[in-house]
Amino acid sequence: MTPLQVDAQALLLGLLGMVCGLLVYWGTRLEQRVDELKARQCLLAEEMHKSYVPREDCRERTGQILGGLERADEKLDRIADAIRTGGR
Numbered sequence: 001m002t003p004l005q006v007d008a009q010a011l012l013l014g015l016l017g018m019v020c021g022l023l024v025y026w027g028t029r030l031e032q033r034v035d036e037l038k039a040r041q042c043l044l045a046e047e048m049h050k051s052y053v054p055r056e057d058c059r060e061r062t063g064q065i066l067g068g069l070e071r072a073d074e075k076l077d078r079i080a081d082a083i084r085t086g087g088r
Contacts, residue, residue: 053061
């Protein structure tokens with residue numbers, strides 16, 4: 001092999017090494033980012049469980065709210081009837 005072929009081969013191997021190094025760097029950064037996203041997902045899942053309301057509690061609270069609205073509606077009906085009849 002001539003010295004020019006050896007230099008071209010060394011240059012090609014050097015470039016290939018640089019490309020492989022960049023790919024390894026990119027893969028490592030990508031892996032770190034995935035790990036960060038997994039950690040954030042775990043934190044979000046923990047936060048969601050803290051603010052989660054069970055279905056039965058939600059139904060009970062909804063029933064209380066609707067009951068209060070019905071009582072307010074009945075009071076308004078009585079007031080409207082009293083106004084219509086002139087307070088009698």
